Amino acid sequence: MKTKIFSLFLLCLMFQSYLFAQAKDMVLIEGSRYLPLYGRDSTVVEVKDFKMDVYPVTTKEYLKFVKAFPIWQKSNVIKLFADKSYLSNWKNNLELKDSTNTESPITYISWFAAKAYCECQDKRLPTIDEWEYVAMADETTKDARVKKSYNQQILAWYEAPRSNENSIGQTPKNAWGVFDLHGLVWEWTLDFNSVLITGESRKDVDKDSNLFCGSAAINATDLMNYAAFMRYAIRGSLKAKYSMKNLGFRCVQDIKK
Numbered sequence: 269m270k271t272k273i274f275s276l277f278l279l280c281l282m283f284q285s286y287l288f289a290q291a292k293d294m295v296l297i298e299g300s301r302y303l304p305l306y307g308r309d310s311t312v313v314e315v316k317d318f319k320m321d322v323y324p325v326t327t328k329e330y331l332k333f334v335k336a337f338p339i340w341q342k343s344n345v346i347k348l349f350a351d352k353s354y355l356s357n358w359k360n361n362l363e364l365k366d367s368t369n370t371e372s373p374i375t376y377i378s379w380f381a382a383k384a385y386c387e388c389q390d391k392r393l394p395t396i397d398e399w400e401y402v403a404m405a406d407e408t409t410k411d412a413r414v415k416k417s418y419n420q421q422i423l424a425w426y427e428a429p430r431s432n433e434n435s436i437g438q439t440p441k442n443a444w445g446v447f448d449l450h451g452l453v454w455e456w457t458l459d460f461n462s463v464l465i466t467g468e469s470r471k472d473v474d475k476d477s478n479l480f481c482g483s484a485a486i487n488a489t490d491l492m493n494y495a496a497f498m499r500y501a502i503r504g505s506l507k508a509k510y511s512m513k514n515l516g517f518r519c520v521q522d523i524k525k
Contacts, residue, residue, distance in 0.1 A: 294319040294521060295445040297402055304400055305413065305496040315401045320394065321518040323436040323447050324455060325385065328370035330377070333385055335362060340381055349380035353511040371435040373453045373516035379508040382456045386519035393458040394520040396503070400496070403449040405442040412443075413496075422450045422495040432514045453516040460503045 299315040334341045341361035345354055355376050358364055379393075386392050394402075406412035406421075413419075425431060432453045439451040449455070506515075 293322040295322055296523075297398070297444055297520075300401075302401060302404075302411070304397065305404075313397045315397055317523045318394075318398060319521040319523065320398075320402055320444070320446055321391075321520070322441075322445065324373040324453065324516045324518045325382075326371055326436055327364065327368060327374045330374040330385065331362070331364070331370070333388070337384075337388070340384060345381070349509060350378040351509045351511055354378055354381070356511070357513070369433055369435060372433050373436060373448070375432050375453060375513050375516050376511040377456070377515070377517060378511050379456050379460065379506070382517035383458070385517075389519060391519035391521045393456055393517060395459050396457045396462065398520060399449075399455065399457050400499075402442070402444055402446055405444055405446075407440045408443055410443045419495050425451045426495070426498065432516070453514050454499070454502060454512075456515065456517040457503065460506055461508075 297315075297318050297320050299317045301312050301314045303312050338344055338361075339346070342355040342358055343361055353376055357368070357376055364370065383393055404411050404413050406415065406418050409415070431451060434452055436452065437447050439448055441447045442449065
């Protein structure tokens with residue numbers, strides 16, 4: 269086990285510049301302080317400047333990754349890092365099903381796999397605060413949460429079937445220039461399990477029983493924002509090895525001084 273993990277680390281170092289010589293488009297996100305709609309005891313959080321991928325990672329891009337890093341292929345992945353659903357929509361290690369849209373977001377991906385993909389590009393997964401900060405923008409306004417239409421559009425997507433099979437970039441970009449934060453898939457975050465289960469304060473005794481109950485929303489700053497609550501609820505229910513058909517990811521990068 270230790271040998272495999274160390275081998276993965278070495279592979280990332282060796283192929284970091286080679287595999288992703290043509291980096292995916294990123295945009296600069298100017299940080300600020302804001303009040304999340306839910307979580308962290310409703311306190312103001314600060315987001316520093318960072319860069320974010322314009323699009324979620326696609327199936328085609330992830331296929332290149334597993335070709336270069338066989339340890340993340342379907343039959344080779346360490347069971348500690350992915351459950352049985354990992355890449356379950358692929359035929360085998362390097363072959364997709366005939367109906368697969370390679371321009372759609374990669375799904376059936378565990379948190380460990382998503383984290384490794386980003387790190388092999390000298391990037392990382394976004395934190396919840398970073399992701400929510402960018403995702404609260406609509407096409408014209410960087411904080412559109414007060415708009416009724418903003419929440420209606422997101423909730424309409426949650427009811428849409430098989431949106432994860434659509435190509436990236438088909439929905440309008442938001443005010444930051446980022447596509448598909450809403451409308452295609454849920455997305456992994458670096459600290460996905462730190463909000464509903466108040467991991468920072470370790471105050472919860474019964475960690476799982478209230479995840480999808482009304483009492484779990486007691487700290488919401490806007491109880492009418494069900495879209496935001498649903499995102500936090502699904503994150504709180506996940507484990508790092510889980511893989512789901514509507515859960516993908518994108519990467520971010522710290523600003524290097």
